[in-house]
Amino acid sequence: MSFEYPEDLRYLDSHEYVRLEGEIATLGISAFALDQLGDIVFVDLPSEGDVVTQGEVFGNIESVKAVEDLYSPVTGTVVEVNTPLADNPEQLVEDPYGEGWLLKVRVAESLSLDDTLSATEYQLQVDGE
Secondary structure: OOOOOOOOOEEOOOOEEEEEEOOEEEEEEOHHHHHHHOOEEEEEOOOOOOEEOOOOEEEEEEEOOOEEEEEOOOOEEEEEEOHHHHOOOOHHHHOOOOOOOOEEEEEOOOOOOOOOEOHHHHHHHHHOO
């Protein structure tokens, strides 16, 4: 199965993505990862005001197959959580790059996305999996 990977996003090799708009980063999980997980039954996310750290676990996603940790591509303070996902986790699969986002984070000043992948680099990685 082939997926689209928006060019305005940066990706982690653990399948999370980040969309940076000014000092706000929107975090989510790629369509490829969601397809691999299967039916999503639960998403555990931090609360508004919590701090997430680049490269560290900030929550997890549970499917009928497995529970996977979610890793943050940025360091900063959570300013918004996509709370409707608690009642409707399948929204992640329906629109992973739109309504299926996970968190919005006000990033720390020293943000570097050097360790992230472009859409093309990420496509090459998942094609190899």
